Amino acid sequence: MLTVVCETPGTLRAHDTPKPERAEGEVLLRVKRVGVCGTDLHIFTGNQPYLNYPRVMGHELSGIVEEAPEGGALQAGDTVYVMPYLSCGTCIACRAGKTNCCTRIQVLGVHRDGAFTEYLSVPQQFVHKANGVTLDQAAMVEFLAIGAHAVRRAQVQKGQRVLVVGAGPIGMAAMIFAKLRGAAVTALDSRQDRLNFCTSALGVSAGVTLGDSDEAELATLTNQEFFDVVFDATGNPKAMERGFKFVAHGGTYTLISVVASNITFSDPEFHKREMTLMGSRNATTEDFQTVLEAMRAGLIPTALNTHRMPLADVPEKFKDLLNPTAGVIKAIVEC
Incomplete structure (x- = not known):
C-alpha cells in the first residue's frame, strides 16, 4: 500500500x-x-x-x-x-x-x-x-472539535464579546462555535485574506488587522472595555503574552495554542482584572458530537x-x- x-x-x-x-x-x-x-x-x-x-x-x-x-x-x-x-x-x-x-x-x-x-x-x-x-x-470534525472544546471550556455565553487571535483553521473553529453560542466575535490576524474570509464566510462581527493601531481599534469596538473572552490560536509566544491586555475586567483568557516556551504576564494587570486563565488541549467525545450535530444541521x-x-x-x-x-x-x- x-x-x-x-x-x-x-x-x-x-x-x-x-x-x-x-x-x-x-x-x-x-x-x-x-x-x-x-x-x-x-x-x-x-x-x-x-x-x-x-x-x-x-x-x-x-x-x-x-x-x-x-x-x-x-x-x-x-x-x-x-x-x-x-x-x-x-x-x-x-x-x-x-x-x-x-x-x-x-x-x-x-x-x-x-x-x-x-x-x-x-x-x-x-x-x-x-x-x-x-x-x-x-x-x-477533529480540528473543529478543538475549537468547540475551547469555547466550551471558556463557557462562552450569548451576548458576550469574544476575540480570537489567529485566524487559522483552529482559530476559525473557535469563531464558529463562539458565534453559534450567540457571542459577538472579532478576529485579529496579520493576513487580510484570512480576515476577509472570517467576515464573509464565517459571519464574524469584525476583522482587525494586526498592526500599530490594532489595540486602539479593538478598544473602540468594545467601548474601551475589551473582551469578555479572548482565545489565542497563534502558536506565537509574543502574541500569547500580548493577548492578556485584550481581556476585559472579569474576563477569561484561553490559550488554545501550545508552544515550547515560557509565557509571562503582568501579575498586577492579571489580578486587577480578576482574570481567568486557562489552557485548552485537544477535544473530548462530547466536543466531537457537538461538531457532528452542527454539521448535520448545516451550520x-x-x-x-x-x-x-x-x-x-x-x-x-x-x-x-x-x-x-x-x-x-x-x-x-x-x-
Whole structure:
C-alpha cells in the first residue's frame, strides 16, 4: 500500500508498505480522507517539538471499515471518523473524563504513525460512525472539535464579546462555535485574506488587522472595555503574552495554542482584572458530537475546505500548502 513518510523536516517520500494486520480489539480502516493540520505543516517544517522522525503524518481522518471485532458497534462498510487522541483510560485525567489531556496520550501522526497511508488499524474505542455527514466533513470534525472544546471550556455565553487571535483553521473553529453560542466575535490576524474570509464566510462581527493601531481599534469596538473572552490560536509566544491586555475586567483568557516556551504576564494587570486563565488541549467525545450535530444541521460552512490533492501527490505538492498566496484554509488529502 502507498504510505507517505516525513523522513526529516522538508523531506516527504512515498513508500510501498505492507497492509497492516488488524490486532485484537482494533478496527482496520481503509483511509479515504485526511485533513492537513497546522501540526502537519509544523512537522514538515521541523517546528513540532513533540515528535521524532521519521513519521507518517495525518490525524484528521475519515474512512471505511474493512474489518472490525465481532459483536462490536462497527461493521465492514461503515463510514467512520477517528478520535486521534489515543488515551490510556486509567490515568488521573482519564478517570476524571478528561481523556483529551491523558498523561500517557498517543496522538496519531505525532506520537505514532498516522493516516497518510491507505490502511490503518486503530483501537476500536477511538473509531466512531460518521452517520449523516460526508467523508470530507468527517475528516474535518477533529480540528473543529478543538475549537468547540475551547469555547466550551471558556463557557462562552450569548451576548458576550469574544476575540480570537489567529485566524487559522483552529482559530476559525473557535469563531464558529463562539458565534453559534450567540457571542459577538472579532478576529485579529496579520493576513487580510484570512480576515476577509472570517467576515464573509464565517459571519464574524469584525476583522482587525494586526498592526500599530490594532489595540486602539479593538478598544473602540468594545467601548474601551475589551473582551469578555479572548482565545489565542497563534502558536506565537509574543502574541500569547500580548493577548492578556485584550481581556476585559472579569474576563477569561484561553490559550488554545501550545508552544515550547515560557509565557509571562503582568501579575498586577492579571489580578486587577480578576482574570481567568486557562489552557485548552485537544477535544473530548462530547466536543466531537457537538461538531457532528452542527454539521448535520448545516451550520458549518463548506467553504472551509479550499484545497485537495491525492495521496500520491503529497511528496511533491505538500510544500505548496505553505505558500500564503495559495489561500489555503483547510486542505484535504484523498486516499
